[in-house]
Amino acid sequence: MSILKTEKLTKKFGGLVAVNNIDFEVNKGEIVGIIGANGAGKTTLFNCISGNLKATSGKVIFNNKDITGLKPYEIAELGLARTFQIVRPFATKSVLYNVTVGAFLRTNQKAEAIEEAKEIIKFLNLSNKMEALAKDLTLPERKKLELARALATKPSLLMLDEVMAGLRPNEIKDMLELIKKINKEGITIVIIEHIMQVIMSISNRVYCMNFGKEIACGTPQEVTKDKNVIRAYLGDEYDIPEN
Amino acid sequence: MGLSEKQIKVALLIFSIIALFLIPTFIKNQSYMQIFIVVLFYMYLGTAWNLVGGFAGVLPFGHGVFVAIGAYVSTILFMQYHISPWIGMLAGGILSAVIGIILGLPTFRLKGSYFALATMAFAIGIKVLIENINTIGPINVGGSRGLLISYLGNSLANFQWVSKVPYYYIILIMVIILVLITVFLMKSKMGYYLIAGGEDTEAAESLGVNVAKYKLIAMALSAFFTALAGTFYAQWIFYISPNSVDNINFSFEIAFIAIIGGRSSILGPIVGALFLKPLEEFTRTYIGSALPGAHLFILGLVLVLVMIYQPRGIQEIVLKLSKKLMRRISKKI
Numbered sequence: 001m002s003i004l005k006t007e008k009l010t011k012k013f014g015g016l017v018a019v020n021n022i023d024f025e026v027n028k029g030e031i032v033g034i035i036g037a038n039g040a041g042k043t044t045l046f047n048c049i050s051g052n053l054k055a056t057s058g059k060v061i062f063n064n065k066d067i068t069g070l071k072p073y074e075i076a077e078l079g080l081a082r083t084f085q086i087v088r089p090f091a092t093k094s095v096l097y098n099v100t101v102g103a104f105l106r107t108n109q110k111a112e113a114i115e116e117a118k119e120i121i122k123f124l125n126l127s128n129k130m131e132a133l134a135k136d137l138t139l140p141e142r143k144k145l146e147l148a149r150a151l152a153t154k155p156s157l158l159m160l161d162e163v164m165a166g167l168r169p170n171e172i173k174d175m176l177e178l179i180k181k182i183n184k185e186g187i188t189i190v191i192i193e194h195i196m197q198v199i200m201s202i203s204n205r206v207y208c209m210n211f212g213k214e215i216a217c218g219t220p221q222e223v224t225k226d227k228n229v230i231r232a233y234l235g236d237e238y239d240i241p242e243n
Numbered sequence: 244m245g246l247s248e249k250q251i252k253v254a255l256l257i258f259s260i261i262a263l264f265l266i267p268t269f270i271k272n273q274s275y276m277q278i279f280i281v282v283l284f285y286m287y288l289g290t291a292w293n294l295v296g297g298f299a300g301v302l303p304f305g306h307g308v309f310v311a312i313g314a315y316v317s318t319i320l321f322m323q324y325h326i327s328p329w330i331g332m333l334a335g336g337i338l339s340a341v342i343g344i345i346l347g348l349p350t351f352r353l354k355g356s357y358f359a360l361a362t363m364a365f366a367i368g369i370k371v372l373i374e375n376i377n378t379i380g381p382i383n384v385g386g387s388r389g390l391l392i393s394y395l396g397n398s399l400a401n402f403q404w405v406s407k408v409p410y411y412y413i414i415l416i417m418v419i420i421l422v423l424i425t426v427f428l429m430k431s432k433m434g435y436y437l438i439a440g441g442e443d444t445e446a447a448e449s450l451g452v453n454v455a456k457y458k459l460i461a462m463a464l465s466a467f468f469t470a471l472a473g474t475f476y477a478q479w480i481f482y483i484s485p486n487s488v489d490n491i492n493f494s495f496e497i498a499f500i501a502i503i504g505g506r507s508s509i510l511g512p513i514v515g516a517l518f519l520k521p522l523e524e525f526t527r528t529y530i531g532s533a534l535p536g537a538h539l540f541i542l543g544l545v546l547v548l549v550m551i552y553q554p555r556g557i558q559e560i561v562l563k564l565s566k567k568l569m570r571r572i573s574k575k576i
Contacts, residue, residue: 050449052445052448052449071448071453072445072448072449073448073449073450073451073452073453073454076448076449076450076451077451081449081450082449084445084446084449088443088445088446089443089446090438090439090442090443090446090447091442092442092555093438093442097435100435101435101436101439101447101450101452102450102451104432104435104436105450105451105452108432110430110431110432113432113435149450150449150450152450153450153451
């Protein structure tokens with residue numbers, strides 16, 4: 001069953017078509033990866049879905065509801081949460097404060113929101129940093145905070161924009177475990193990632209974008225063997241020998 | 244260890260509030276009383292400004308306009324329609340909140356200094372407008388001459404006294420109530436959402452915060468409470484004019500007190516007024532006669548130094564010192 005669908009979604013910046021006629025579909029419970037080189041339009045696609053950017057044309061359907069043109073806070077309220085590639089914590093506030101802001105989406109009671117926030121912080125193994133100020137956190141901790149805040153809004157779909165960029169291998173492993181754990185809780189996940197191995201190991205399906213267009217879609221195994229994907233990553237001259 | 248830090252804090256707070264209430268019984272000199280009222284008056288204005296200028300993360304530089312609305316509405320109702328200034332105070336507050344929303348709707352789209360410029364222009368525009376209007380229909384606005392409040396006798400209903408003491412108590416209670424409201428707000432969902440929106444609009448919106456809505460609510464509240472101070476000013480000084488209540492320097496001063504004290508901190512405007520107002524009076528009296536305008540120069544210097552070395556305001560220093568002191572006291576007791 002589809003939870004998120006885009007129909008011919010297009011975003012133009014002047015003459016540049018950053019997202020070109022994308023038909024993208026995510027089923028409930030899946031982990032879907034989006035890969036592509038720098039500037040392929042992955043983040044722009046995210047921004048158009050989450051309402052941070054207005055699409056030039058096309059439609060976004062979430063839970064059978066047309067959400068095209070809605071404001072980011074309206075979309076968040078419907079249960080679609082996102083993280084930002086460049087982490088943007090409320091720097092002068094504590095980790096708990098940051099996550100509580102997210103939790104307030106589903107309750108007006110402060111005690112309830114704080115309880116909820118504490119549970120999520122524990123779930124993400126950040127408990128020892130509960131009272132630390134967001135600006136004093138390390139990069140992996142900030143990435144986790146970004147994740148915690150989005151989770152606190154109790155989404156049914158979570159869109160992660162390069163949550164593993166800049167992390168060390170063992171930190172990536174840690175993050176992968178967390179994402180799997182979140183998915184097991186019944187939250188559908190769409191994830192943008194540069195690092196191929198990462199996305200291959202957790203995604204049920206992968207989309208590959210190049211110059212705003214979708215060039216391949218399928219299981220990780222299928223996509224890695226796709227000629228277009230190999231060309232996009234390694235250059236036009238490169239061809240895999242047929243065997 | 245007998246008392247915890249929190250207990251000492253509460254005890255100190257209660258003690259200082261009692262001390263504030265007892266001040267008029269010990270200080271009989273009316274001009275000292277006047278200085279206390281001035282400090283509290285700016286404390287109140289800075290706290291009201293902080294609701295939108297601090298927590299909501301925008302920089303309004305035209306709050307004089309709301310003081311003017313409060314002062315003019317209550318004075319016109321009182322002098323020309325014989326309605327008690329207390330009712331006029333409320334009416335002025337409500338009108339001011341409405342104007343605040345009307346001003347906020349288009350200007351909150353502007354970022355940073357553009358918003359500051361827009362609010363400044365609005366305040367200057369209204370000042371010029373009042374200066375050039377003598378009457379609106381049957382209502383006498385007074386133009387650039389302003390309006391006098393005639394003395395109708397000591398009474399609570401008239402909000403008038405010969406002595407300064409009742410004014411001191413009124414503004415003291417106004418400060419306490421406003422600070423309590425701010426504390427309550429900042430601990431609620433509204434406070435969390437305001438601060439989140441002030442720190443990073445886009446990130447807050449992704450978490451479901453309707454940032455524009457919360458900024459407008461903050462603006463309405465700030466305008467409302469600022470206008471109440473306008474009525475207080477009119478009843479206390481007995482004279483208002485566009486130049487006294489909607490002067491751009493006055494608008495700046497409200498903002499500076501909160502900024503130097505510490506934006507988006509409840510303690511900020513309180514510390515700011517306590518520090519700046521006496522400093523200003525002192526420099527005006529002792530240096531101002533030899534070097535006219537020197538006090539303004541010193542104010543500017545303080546602002547620059549604070550912005551460079553203490554961007555979170557002098558409240559941070561005060562908090563650190565009081566924490567150290569608290570620890571020492573709690574060890575001794």
